[in-house]
Amino acid sequence: MPAQVLAPAPAVTPPRAGRGYWRRLLPALAVLACLTRVPSFTRPLWNPDEGYLAVQARILAHGGQLYETVVDRKPPLVPWLYEAAFAVTGSGSLTSVRVLAVLAQLLTAALLAALARRRWGDRAGRTAGVLYLLVSVGLNPEDAQAAGFEVFILPGTAAAMWCADRRRWTAAGVAVGCAVLAKQTGGAVLLPVLWLCVTSGAARTAAPRLAAGAALPVLGAALLTDPAGFLFWTVTGSTAYAAFSGSPLHALTRALGNAGLLAAACAGLLAAVARAPRAASADLWLWLAASAGAVLTGFHFFGHYYLQLLPPLALLATAALHTEPWARHRTAVLVSACACAVFLTWGLTAPRAELTHAQRVAEAAARRTGPRDPVLIWGMHPETYWLARRAPASRYLTAGLLTNYSGGRDGARVGERYAVDGAWPVFRREMTARAPALIVDDSRGKPYAPAHVPTLRRLLTDRYRVVGTVDGAVLYARVS
Template sequence: MLAGLQESPRSTAGSRGSDRAYWRRLLPVLALLACVTRAPSFLHPLWNPDEGYLAVQARILANGGELYETVVDRKPPLVPWLYEAAFAVSGSGSLTSVRVLAVVAQLSTAVLLASLARRRWDDRAGRTAGVLYLLVSIGLNPEDAQAATFEVFVLPCTAAAMWCADRRRWGAAGAAVACAFLAKQTGGAVLVPVLWLLYRHGAPRTDLVRLAVGAALPVLGAALLTDPAGFLFWTVTGSGAYASFTGSELHVLGRGLANSAILTVACAGLIPPVVRVLRVARTGAAELWLWLASSAAAVLLGFHFFGHYYLQLIPPIALLATAALQILPGERLARAVLTSACCCTLFLGWGLLAPRPDLTHAQRLAAAVAQRTAPGDRVLVWGIHPEVYWLSDRTPASRFLTAGLLTNYSGGRNGPQVGEKYAVAGAWPAFRAEMAAHPPALVVDDSRDKPYAPRRVPSLRRLLAAGYEERGTVDGAVLYERQQG
């Protein structure tokens, strides 16, 4: 009975012609599923502030800006560069090109998982893994599952790392791990199962060197293409306050439990087979369990539990479910696929019908900003909606695109760990210098009495008192125009 969980690759994959026939039949199905499941992503200009942040970054970079200098973020550079490249091809007025890339990313992940499962078990396992993955891939709040943000582009890199390691292509596996890290730091967690595969295969020391070199070179290259000191600070050493668990513990834990429950519903067809097999034997593909465990650790890292963090769990869950279904009766496979399809339909409907009040607010605010400023004016939006810059087509007055980097509110906290003293190290001196050198024509206080409101931030309060007059409100956001003379 345990034979279905053995990890040895398939002894033969059939002739080259049969391989082509297999993929000719499977690829259109996976492509159609990828397009259908991500159809809601094309409905709205934006899904969440992360997309807005990336869009603004890409515009700044396209206009000669420098990452970690002209514009900053706590993320590695791969996804901002991807946005910049997409905008160079199709223009920066829409995220359609990036949404297409997200479809390609999900399809690539599904194909890699299908290839992994087919090599380990059989043709049916390949189809199962690819289909189950895509059905579950949207099983979160649509703002998390449909947005073309960091985690979506991490997924094909992690799947590629496992695919290469399974075939003992250690240099390529290292490069894939590096790409996962460069998409988002937590993507590097896939190194754990890759190292286990290296150890299990009894690879010589030269293979370990190949893996290390493959992982190091892309990261070093990215650091050199940006600013090495800035790259190190913004991606590794400068986020201590953000990663702290202190502050709004119940708020953050509530979010984590809610998102865990949502993903559990999405995986209703996958979890029972895995649990049933575990009752028979607690053995199986150790690297798949390590992949799941390391991905879970990545979700926990930083103690914020945003829904899009959970996307990293889905590929190993899909493969573990596929493994379990190999030793269960055939009707269990049909039940798993049907249940997953029903859950997918539920989440697809949620994505198609869910209202977007935050987007409506940002659009109204952007319209007011565009009306009150000229195209060349600099604007400061004090809030957590950087998409206002992109929607209004106005230049940010600061390299800090949200108030979070200056107050630590970006961690989703609403308690004591918010304020000037919790800002990223060195942020306030840089911000004051920017305001003195190029005072914004308009300041938008979009805090709406949250913990980072100007009355709680002395430096911003002094800036507004010294040179700005209140000129109206939009949905609770206050507009301040610079005094002349």
């Protein structure tokens, strides 16, 4: 089949009608984006990712350096966004970051609407934008309402497809690079973008521009941080995390559970997605397949990973609905709206057991230390530092970086020997140079408990004593 047959159809809306179209649609999408994110503003934070980012942003704001004085396996864009938001409003609340998340969702919806409108007309544009926002909350609220990495991937991936659809290859590459800088799996969108590049018939000249555009923001970020550290923490140092290990049953249960939640949220779309044309929407099917590959990465199947599936699902549903009777179109929107209402209700009434635990531990840590005292929280809740307003004594904000513990891992591959390469010598130096005034063992029987970590066990035995317990966490004060 000739390449030009697969290319998207030209715009069907007269240019003079464009301004009025967006004047009506953008306010409606903005209202819907705000409504779907209301639950995100109802609690201090939603999950440990938000806590990790908040602590990183505070350290950076006080002169810290990413991949040196604070480390993570993620690229720097989202920590920088948190830092910028805190610079404007202060670091005591995540409200400003939540506003950025609303804007990210609005931008994603608008880009999807623009892409659908160019291919299938005005009504299709409205459908794509509305359907995307309705299904955007279709996961556990801890995943859907958090201002986490995946939320900030989505505008970059949508922009990459928007630019590629218009044959703006350098801009498409830059958008891909920005998606990668939000999280490595944002690079999945490169597959459909490359497809559009090849089928455009201009790959010989377009591919170099696409590659240069993608490389530009990534290389810039590497130079602004530390090139060696950037490469290690975002690529070469994450092999143990990305490798499959742990409990297969636990991973499968999580995968099926989150897939079920997403299917319930997308109940109004799935039948239409199944009817979406294959050849005419080949790039969208590739986008969906590449996003599914991103969900599979590392076999962790956390709920927020599934957010990358939503933009291609919304567009594929729109691809089918735009040629079908109005009744099917209306049904898809109404079913999606009902599902959205259910998930919003869940978000407003969701229990907060882990947040309450972190708040109690943070209060105890704050009572037993001064504002300038470094603290070590040995656990998987870095938000405790942020809630306590205490500086971490180590660049490693969770025990996971020092033991390879993560969701789905069991004791078989958890321990010092599975830590990030070189982490324990650095940790020992930190404990000597800036000994924490308080160590909180928040392992609560997990495989990374001090009993299974010899270096930490010796540290606690030789230099600390138990001074209390809080909600299952054990507090150790330094012996003078």
